[in-house]
Amino acid sequence: MSQPDTKQRLLDAAERLFAAEGFHNTSLRAVTGEAEANLAAVKYYFGSKEALLEAVFARRLVPLNTLRRDRMEEVRALARQTGRPPATADILRAFIEPTLRFRESGPGAEAFVRLVGRALAEPDDTIRKIFLGLVEPLFRYLHESLTDALPGMPQDVLFWRLHFVIGTLSHIMCLCGHFHGLPPGVSPSTDAGSLTTLLLDFLTAGMEVPCA
Amino acid sequence: MSQPDTKQRLLDAAERLFAAEGFHNTSLRAVTGEAEANLAAVKYYFGSKEALLEAVFARRLVPLNTLRRDRMEEVRALARQTGRPPATADILRAFIEPTLRFRESGPGAEAFVRLVGRALAEPDDTIRKIFLGLVEPLFRYLHESLTDALPGMPQDVLFWRLHFVIGTLSHIMCLCGHFHGLPPGVSPSTDAGSLTTLLLDFLTAGMEVPCA
DNA sequence: GTCTATACGATGATAGAC
């Protein structure tokens, strides 16, 4: 290769721009301009604009998903030793805490978190499916783990509540640092630790409440 | 006018296409094609593509917001007569039930609900601000009503929980009829009545749980 | 007032030279 890490520079520039301006609102000329690469380099390294997006997702999502699954597996293994179901709060923490902490894991990570938070609301089927392909196995495992934690809950109620959790987390991920309509005098804490606690209290109560 | 309601046909076509394909993925040529109007009709009636989107939002959102605010005001007025705070569940129901019922209010309404559900996750600042301009006063009123219902709750906790509610509702709005990864044997009910009950149980429990 | 025809610069994508 002649240039050092053209591929990495393209990924970095695409991640930042897709998060800041949106996928459809970002031109390949803007990406290659910021990465100081030629327009056709995207075609060469990735194949298309959509394949570039998939690479942006995969680079950070694959290790994050491994971490989230490992933590959920750990909670369930410990519970099996006691012979009792895992606590709902422990399952949710294993899923949520790495997600929120990820924002503090280095340059570009905050932009990436916003990008992921928006992905499920993406109108474009192709793009949403690229993202779903990377996270759906993990969602299934979370579903399975929650079924484990809440053995008495009807299947369809659990299914909806799972999506309530995912929806809340997605919204918080794209909200971080971008509040609308802050009332005067309110300056909510945004560090991963506080936010994890606040989310866990709220979601655990919602997951565990008896249904009519 | 020569053609019957060119403006309405443009709004109908834009609503359907923006919801189905996304705003940036929908060309004005597609809109005017479906509406059987000339390309320049958008410029003539609305001024720009973004102004067309604002008109699509406003047409249905203004009456819906009036309904939601009226119902919240009614709950608070009744509570004042008893001299006690309104119930959290009643405030949330006043906000959520009209939103979910709206989906069944006629042709095009379901597409519109998805469009609104995605709006807060919209990456484009201009578009998100168009939407926020139409809903922020209502969000503030919901915030105020929940402060009323939960007088002991710290301001910053209430602020976050308000956003948890909005995030959950947004996600459900864009999910309706578009599930990913349905496990076999689960066919969740999607009618407004059942969904309202499920959401209310979950969100009320989360709003009312004591915070550490 | 309402609508049509047409043109302009910029975009995503590609083919093929080097």
Next chain:
DNA sequence: GTCTATCATCGTATAGAC
């Protein structure tokens, strides 16, 4: 591996017909 040239299509703008 990298770059130039080219293409259809995009949002927008304008001039003018009815």
